[in-house]
Amino acid sequence: MVDFKAIEEKWKTEWERQEAFEANADPGRKKFFVTFPYPYMNGYLHLGHFYSIMRTEAFARYKRLKGFNVLFPQGWHCTGSPIESAAKRIREKEPGQWKTMKLSGFSEQETGQFGNPEHWTEFFPKTAKQDLIDLGMSIDFRRSFITTDLNPQYNRFIEWQFRKLKEKGYVVKGNHPVVWCPKDNTPVGDHDRVEGEGETPKDFIWAKFRMKHSDLIIMAGTTRPDALLGQTHIWIDPQGEYVVAKVKGEKWVVGKEAIRKIEQQFAKPEIIGSITAGELMYKWAQGPLVGYETTIIPAAFIDATVGSGIVYSALEDPVDLMEMQHIQAQPEIARSYGLDPEVIAKLKPIFIIDVEGLGENLGQEMLDKYRITSPADKKKLEDAKGELNRVVFRKGVMNKSCGRYAGMSVPQAQEAIKKDLIKGNDAVMFYELTGKAVCRCLTECIVKVVSDQWFLHYSDEEWKKVAHECLNSMRLYPEKSRQQFNYVIDWLQNWACVREYGLGTKLPWDRKWVIEALSDSTIYMAYYTLAHLIRDENPEDIDDSLFDYVFALKKDPPKNGKKIRSLEAMKKEFGYWYPMDFRNSGKDLIQNHLTMCIFNHTAIFPRKHWPQSFGVNGWVTVDGKKMSKSLGNFILLKDLVQQAPVDASRITILSGGEGLDDPNWDSEFAKACPAKLEGLTELCLGHHGKGRADMLSADHWMESTLHLIIRDATTFMDELMFRSALQKIFFDLPKAMRQYLRKTSSSPNRAIMDAAITAQIVMLSPFAPFLAEELWQKTGGKGLVAHARWPAYDEKKIDEKATYIDDMLSSARGDIDAVLHLAKISKPSTVTLLIAHPWTYDLVKLVKEQLPETRNPGDILKAAMATPLKQHGAHIAKLVPKLVNNPSMLPAAALSQEQEQHAFAEAKSLYEDELKCPVEIVRAQDSTHPKAQQALPGKPAIIVT
């Protein structure tokens, strides 16, 4: 029995005692710097963290074995609102939060402590570190740190970074709409909502229709500014309550409900008075973009409480068109409102959009298609409107009547018109939520336009260009993810980088703002290089000039340079370790963190310090199901460490997947894994240092196989394909060693067996470091296996023939069994193997050579007939088509008859042992048996009696 837990304790202690993973600048050695994004400290680490960090860890250990000086640091992220919100909910005794804490195993008293946000930043980093130590991560923990102003040195670093960005013009001021909780006075992200996940502010245009003979302006909302080009009239709600409000010096007519929105999103309005629908009806107004006036018409389907309470119509959509047709068919309705039916009768759609495959009257086409005859067909009307909007948006083109917008696609025209109207004071921008959203405090959210907001200027075209350059120079694992990165660089808009709420660093020039969590984590990898040194410096002495100096951006020594004891050491560390060589995370971080990391590196650092490579991976599932607390399959690392041997867990998680696919934690595999590790232990310890000195063909086979496995495993490790590497290392190699022992009756060549065992231990160490250390020590390895050398392979030692002979012998063995079975002979008295005629070897060689040229049996046959093989023409004519159709019959390596005979002769005694009867190896030309003709190279004919 292997006592895994004892081994873990032993080596954890030993690694710490030897400071095995503390890496320092050493200019004489090549370096490799890997990172994993610091996890957010609002809870325990779980299986999801484990997978991404294991990819980093396995790569770090591999690079160490390849002779690199490897730095793998780890920090803890505390910036942002979740910790502060949760602490607040605890203080307010919010039952849901208390229950969550209880489920996480905290007592009431402990939970009370979490009412203080700082407690989170002390408690969870501690547990996270312990988890990672227990899991055998080869991390340099001297360099760990937490973020926010709770860490004054890091705080200085972030301040420096932001001043730097601002200097270079990458931080700009602007307005931005957010989903907002009026009670908490804070933006409400998806995860902070009890209802309305995914709802987002959608922009509307409120177009200004100036009333004739009046200074009133009708504000008509729309999502389709393009339709203004075909405006026909204005709709109002006959039952609606309207008001006149003074906004920025103008008198707006809007629905009463709209006042609140104006206040939240635009400017403080002053209500001058109310106005009824009746007073508005049949008045004329001048809308934007066109040279004619339109009139105001009531319609039952308009709701004064939605949007601005007023809309305009172009009769382009089926709902409007149906309503209008309804009104036109009943002139008495118009008359009852005091409208002139003749004016109404003249209203018809103005065509402005061409859609391929549709006529010009789009609304009518839809009405016909859906067979709608009445405004009461609400469901059908909605569907028809939906379909039309989609098709117009995708395929619509503004027609030649549209002036400067003619020829534009509909989305293009919408953007252009929006811009022009706002610029010309013909419209203002408003936002509506796409649906109801409710904050965790149970308050319904609104849209608020945050003004004076600071943004990182990711929309800057020049900046995007440089970001692309950086990406182009990077290695990505897997390469497939590049498309997504390219897309995100282009798609990223200005990023609101500060908030009014949460933990973090205060914006240095505007202290009411706190720098937001993604924005303070873009270039912090540079901080790792000096975290352990700067920690001991007085924050008072740390200023921008220090960072400029140690990051080699300016030559001038810092102002307080004399007071900074580790100044030169920091500069040296940064200069040695940067750039970062590899960073791995889940694929969800492509769209923000990783891309922002690229942007900000290019903004601050010179090209030589840009990131070198990123790895991205999928999301962990447990036995094929998404990991979630409600499903009860949420695995925390602190529990995992208790429950199973760590080495087994590490292997299980990495063999769960690779690439961008979601990796799966397979419980069955996890259960079976420790036993497999025990078997491997027996195999290594039981055969190390034993064996003979002479070389037999089985030894050549083992040597060849070993080098082949090392070669493949090395390729996979280089590509970060850990599952494939594990297949070679954890499955194929032990299997080969066992076969080897069997072939040699447990008397292997000592040097070869030892080489295999050593390779096994070293190659296993990135995955199962604890057991590997133990085996390394027990087999007499010097120092730690963590610092050993990855086995080299020798292409010359890879002998295709050796592998082929092995396959040939075992497939012949299988064929013997098949024949025995078919012949219903359980105890044969003799088995004879007839080795193929010498000329068949020539034929097979010829076919193999011809195959890449032609697949036509006739041509190959002709080629064969041109050689001395001609004398076997009859056989060849039959054989060639067979071989062409089934190339698997062709041997993988070319042997001569003598070599094949020799190989079988060597295996003879093994066969005899297994079959318990004499085995004869006979050349076909020495036999008169008719089956002798059937024999092919690698496929001897078999006769059993």
Next chain:
RNA sequence: GCGGAGGUGCCGGAGCGGUCAAACGGGGUAGGCUUAGGACCUACUGGCUUAGUGCCUACGCAGGUUCGAAUCCUGUCCUCCGCACCA
């Protein structure tokens, strides 16, 4: 809707024009080795056949290109990830 990644056997997944009924692993069945085993070994795990290496049906669905397609092309359906101010 937009962008990305995928759909292969009981399961996880290799394969990405011919050597594919499909690597490797898991699970299952039968047997072996063992005091015992969760180690290790052997066979079977789409169907049918046979003193042997053969045939048929299969790689989401429907077409196409090719002497030949799981692999290339077109269409279609389905699944997953992201779409922001949030870690």
